[in-house]
Structures are given as structure tokens and as C-alpha cells.
Amino acid sequence: xxxxxCLGSELPAWPxxxxxxxxxxxxALDQGQWWRIGGGEVDAFEAEFAAAHGSEHALAVTNGTHxxxxxxxxxxxxxxxxxxxxxxxxxxxxxAAQRLGAVAVPVDVDPDTYCIDPSAVEAAIGPRTRAIMPxxxxxxxxxxxxxxxxxxxxxxxxxxxxxxxxxxxxxxxxVGELGSVAAFSxxxxxLMTAGEGGAVLFPDAExxxxxxxxxxxxxxxxxxxxxxxxxxSNFRLNEFSASVLRAQLGRLxxxxxxxxxxxPVLSRLLAEIPGVVPQSCDDRGDxxxxx
Ligand SMILES: Cc1ncc(COP(=O)(O)O)c(C=O)c1O
Numbered sequence: 001x002x003x004x005x006c007l008g009s010e011l012p013a014w015p016x017x018x019x020x021x022x023x024x025x026x027x028a029l030d031q032g033q034w035w036r037i038g039g040g041e042v043d044a045f046e047a048e049f050a051a052a053h054g055s056e057h058a059l060a061v062t063n064g065t066h067x068x069x070x071x072x073x074x075x076x077x078x079x080x081x082x083x084x085x086x087x088x089x090x091x092x093x094x095x096a097a098q099r100l101g102a103v104a105v106p107v108d109v110d111p112d113t114y115c116i117d118p119s120a121v122e123a124a125i126g127p128r129t130r131a132i133m134p135x136x137x138x139x140x141x142x143x144x145x146x147x148x149x150x151x152x153x154x155x156x157x158x159x160x161x162x163x164x165x166x167x168x169x170x171x172x173x174x175v176g177e178l179g180s181v182a183a184f185s186x187x188x189x190x191l192m193t194a195g196e197g198g199a200v201l202f203p204d205a206e207x208x209x210x211x212x213x214x215x216x217x218x219x220x221x222x223x224x225x226x227x228x229x230x231x232x233s234n235f236r237l238n239e240f241s242a243s244v245l246r247a248q249l250g251r252l253x254x255x256x257x258x259x260x261x262x263x264p265v266l267s268r269l270l271a272e273i274p275g276v277v278p279q280s281c282d283d284r285g286d287x288x289x290x291x
Contacts, residue, residue, distance in 0.1 A: 015193045020250060024243030034239045036060075037221075041242035046199070048249055052167070055176025055201040057208035060237035060245075061215055064163045064185025067198035068096035070235055071159050071181045072131060074202070074211050077102045081130040083159075086116040089135040093161050102130070112280040114138065118146035129156050136165035136175075139191075141285040144170045144178055151180070159183065162201075166191040167256050169287035176201040186241075191255070191289050192248035194241035252289075259290040 028034065028041050036042035042060050050058035061067050077083060079101035085093045087106040094104030107120035114137040121132055132151060134142035142160075151158045162168070162175050163185035169175075175182045186197030202208040213220055215235040218228035270278040281288055 020247035028239040028243040039239040045242040053176035054174030057202040061235040064198040065092040067183035115142040135161040139289040164291035194244040
């Protein structure tokens with residue numbers, strides 16, 4: 001199907017699914033264990049999702065909002081701290097900080113890419129700043145060179161809101177290879193979905209373990225004796241969702257390739273409409289999944 005034919009026809013249904021999702025659901029059902037403790041689907045999904053994003057430490061969670069909350073908690077965000085967020089994003093980016101008692105400090109985005117403006121971030125860093133949250137808007141990765149340098153110079157960690165950025169790359173590096181925590185959403189409209197769901201990529205095992213304990217009511221993975229080691233909540237993903245997400249991950253690369261091919265056509269046609277200025281792409285974001 002040519003790009004023009006595709007653009008002239010009806011929009012495809014979303015989500016897309018097939019026998020892989022059906023088989024996954026039956027596989028999860030037949031395990032007879034439907035939560036992650038005792039099942040195999042969440043563990044397998046975490047390993048596959050981590051590998052696909054250049055990381056070794058993926059933690060699956062209930063949704064993208066909880067992924068952000070958990071990631072911020074692991075970074076030590078709480079009352080008396082500030083988190084710099086883009087002024088243009090979904091509300092969860094700032095709500096996650098607020099739920100932990102922190103203040104979300106909104107700063108401007110670049111008018112071309114709609115991504116957080118590093119110079120605005122720099123101006124907003126103050127004595128209470130404990131995290132900077134770039135949101136890779138609609139799959140366009142933020143300027144990770146400038147933000148990485150700011151983070152290194154200031155000592156303030158980055159937490160990537162990658163809710164739109166499954167499979168994205170910045171100068172050949174995958175989201176999990178950039179050295180910072182990243183949070184994903186698998187809500188119904190996202191590039192891969194189980195209706196709801198989320199994941200956090202951690203840059204090291206120690207952070208992953210802290211995240212795991214907190215996402216499971218304070219219990220370590222091997223605990224069977226109700227040893228609640230710390231505070232936490234229940235952000236565990238279930239086995240059915242993980243089985244669907246494994247199938248969805250299998251579709252992602254081909255879907256991104258299709259969108260990369262069609263995006264220039266859609267963008268050109270949108271630009272012909274008076275008053276419409278399509279989002280531009282920074283070429284250093286060399287794999288854009290185009291959410
Ligand atoms: C940029 C961004 N961050 C976070 C989220 C929250 O994800 P969820 O809906 O899975 O809680 C979304 C979801 O729409 C989003 O677009």
C-alpha cells in the first residue's frame with residue numbers, strides 16, 4: 001500500500017492485535033498463576049523489554065503514572081524537593097511529583113520539537129531541585145546531549161518520561177542506554193499496549209531492587225513470609241497484561257518502520273493546511289517511533 005493510498009483511506013484501528021496476543025492470554029491463563037509471583041509472563045516481558053531498550057533492568061508496573069511515581073520515589077523525591085517538568089505534557093508528569101509531596105516546576109518547551117528547552121531547565125535549577133523530567137513528546141527525543149551535560153554539571157538526575165518513546169533512539173542510543181531512569185506507559189492508545197500498564201528502566205541493579213521492593217508492598221522478590229522490608233504500594237503488573245505486551249513488543253519494530261516511512265508524507269500534507277505547523281524532528285533523534 002502506498003503512503004498516499006494509506007493517507008486517503010480510513011485510519012487503522014488501534015490497538016492492533018492477532019494470534020500472538022490470543023496465544024499469550026491462553027498461555028497466561030493455563031499457568032494457573034495469574035500474578036507475577038509464581039507466573040512467568042511478567043519476568044519474561046521485563047527481560048525482553050529491557051533488551052529491546054538497551055537496558056538490563058526493567059520493572060513492569062500497573063501504568064505509566066505509577067512508573068513515574070515509583071521512579072521518582074527511588075530517586076529520593078519527596079516533601080521539600082522540586083522536580084522540573086515541561087509545561088507541555090500529560091498531567092501525570094507533574095502529578096507524579098505532587099503525589100510524593102514534591103513541587104513540580106513547569107518550564108517552557110521548544111516551539112519546534114515541543115520538547116523541554118534545556119536553557120529553560122538550566123534557569124530553573126535551584127537548591128531544592130532533585131530531578132529533571134524530559135518528556136520525549138510524541139516520540140521525538142529531547143535534546144539528551146544538552147540535558148545530559150546539565151545533569152552531570154548540576155548533579156541533578158534525569159528521569160525520562162518515555163510514555164511516547166517505545167523503541168526511540170538518540171544518536172544511535174536506545175532509551176535505556178542513556179544512563180538515566182526511564183518510565184513508559186502501555187495505556188490503550190500507546191505504541192504498545194495492554195489497555196493499561198507501565199514499566200521503569202533502571203540504570204543499575206541496586207535501583208531496580210529498590211524499585212522492586214517498593215512496587216510490591218515493601219517485599220523483596222523472594223519473600224514468602226510477609227517480610228515487608230520498607231514502605232511501598234502494590235504497583236505489580238499481572239500475568240495477562242504481560243503476555244499481551246510480549247506480543248505487542250514483537251510488533252513494535254515493524255510498526256515504527258512503517259511510521260518512519262509515512263511520517264514525512266503526513267507532515268508535508270499537514271503543513272499545507274493554513275495555520276498548522278507540524279512538530280519538527282531533531283535529526284539526532286535517529287529512531288522516532290512517532291506516537
Ligand atoms: C507523557 C505522558 N506521561 C505519562 C503518562 C501516564 O501514563 P498512564 O496513562 O499509563 O498512567 C502519559 C499517558 O497518557 C503520557 O502521555
